[in-house]
Amino acid sequence: MKIATYNVNGVNGRLPVLLRWLGEAEPDIVCLQELKAPDERFPEGALREVGYDVIWQGQKSWNGVAILSRLGEIHETRRGLPGEPEDTHSRYIEAAVNGVLIGGLYLPNGNPRPGPKFEYKLRWFERLISHARELLDTGLPVMLAGDFNVMPTDLDVYKPERWLDDALFAPEVKAAYARLLNQGWTDALRTMHPDEKIYTFWDYFRNAYARDAGLRIDHLLLSPPLAKRLVAAGVDSHVRGWEKTSDHAPVWIELADKSSRKGRKA
DNA sequence: ATGCCTAATGCAATTAGA
Numbered sequence: 001m002k003i004a005t006y007n008v009n010g011v012n013g014r015l016p017v018l019l020r021w022l023g024e025a026e027p028d029i030v031c032l033q034e035l036k037a038p039d040e041r042f043p044e045g046a047l048r049e050v051g052y053d054v055i056w057q058g059q060k061s062w063n064g065v066a067i068l069s070r071l072g073e074i075h076e077t078r079r080g081l082p083g084e085p086e087d088t089h090s091r092y093i094e095a096a097v098n099g100v101l102i103g104g105l106y107l108p109n110g111n112p113r114p115g116p117k118f119e120y121k122l123r124w125f126e127r128l129i130s131h132a133r134e135l136l137d138t139g140l141p142v143m144l145a146g147d148f149n150v151m152p153t154d155l156d157v158y159k160p161e162r163w164l165d166d167a168l169f170a171p172e173v174k175a176a177y178a179r180l181l182n183q184g185w186t187d188a189l190r191t192m193h194p195d196e197k198i199y200t201f202w203d204y205f206r207n208a209y210a211r212d213a214g215l216r217i218d219h220l221l222l223s224p225p226l227a228k229r230l231v232a233a234g235v236d237s238h239v240r241g242w243e244k245t246s247d248h249a250p251v252w253i254e255l256a257d258k259s260s261r262k263g264r265k266a
Numbered sequence: 267a268t269g270c271c272t273a274a275t276g277c278a279a280t281t282a283g284a
Contacts, residue, residue, distance in 0.1 A: 009272075009273070009283080010272085010273050010274075012273095012274095013272090013273060013274085014273095034273095034283085036273065036274060037274090060274085060275090061273090061274050061275070061281085061282085062274085062281090062282070062283090109282080109283060109284055110284090111282095111283080111284065149284075163284095166284075167284080168284060201284075203270090203271080203283095203284065204270085204271035204272055204283095205269080205270045205271055205272095205284095206269095206270060206271085207270095208271095215284075217284080244272095246272095247271085247272075247283080247284080
């Protein structure tokens with residue numbers, strides 16, 4: 001089973017690129033972020049035509065998250081994180097799909113720091129950490145996937161010294177991500193490629209993709225029952241080089257079937 | 267310190283992204 005996350009940066013403007021990538025990569029389940037479209041303008045028909053069931057939570061102009069699956073029905077379990085009912089941003093959607101509970105998320109950017117946007121990022125992160133604890137405690141196969149807007153370590157930034165005061169790399173943000181991981185989550189990409197430079201985002205500015213001036217901010221986190229099944233992980237970075245592309249590239253993992261009992265003795 | 271580039275809105279210029 002192949003599961004991916006992709007910040008499309010506008011699902012309608014990006015539809016040709018999204019469909020081309022779906023056809024090429026053939027992911028079974030996909031979490032999308034930054035739809036930048038209200039519910040009624042989500043391209044449901046185009047995605048169903050290519051074989052995907054889909055749920056989404058849109059919003060005018062900004063944010064917006066979706067889950068796609070070609071492995072059958074998506075059973076939505078929640079939209080929005082608990083803890084701040086007045087929060088109107090569409091940033092979290094969760095569903096059970098093919099035996100996996102998947103939380104698709106778009107964590108706030110948080111710039112400028114300091115400021116109200118950064119405070120919102122930290123609050124949102126705390127709400128995520130609380131909810132993640134409850135998900136882990138179920139013991140179910142759970143995944144958190146999306147744009148976390150955090151570079152976890154120096155290895156995840158082309159020039160760490162330039163990002164130290166940025167909301168994506170600030171000490172309190174890295175610390176929050178580390179606390180989340182320490183609950184027992186496995187960062188799939190970093191676990192499969194411990195020493196590699198891996199980026200998932202390249203700015204539109206300054207020819208960043210050509211210079212490989214990138215960031216690793218899109219992550220797939222696995223609960224212990226899923227981590228045992230992890231067999232491969234990667235970034236489809238060539239997609240960042242396509243015409244009219246997102247500033248993010250799709251990130252994916254491959255999980256062994258539950259019946260294969262990877263990592264267990266018979 | 268700021269703009270660079272891009273999308274959405276909506277038709278000019280602003281907001282937001284990271």
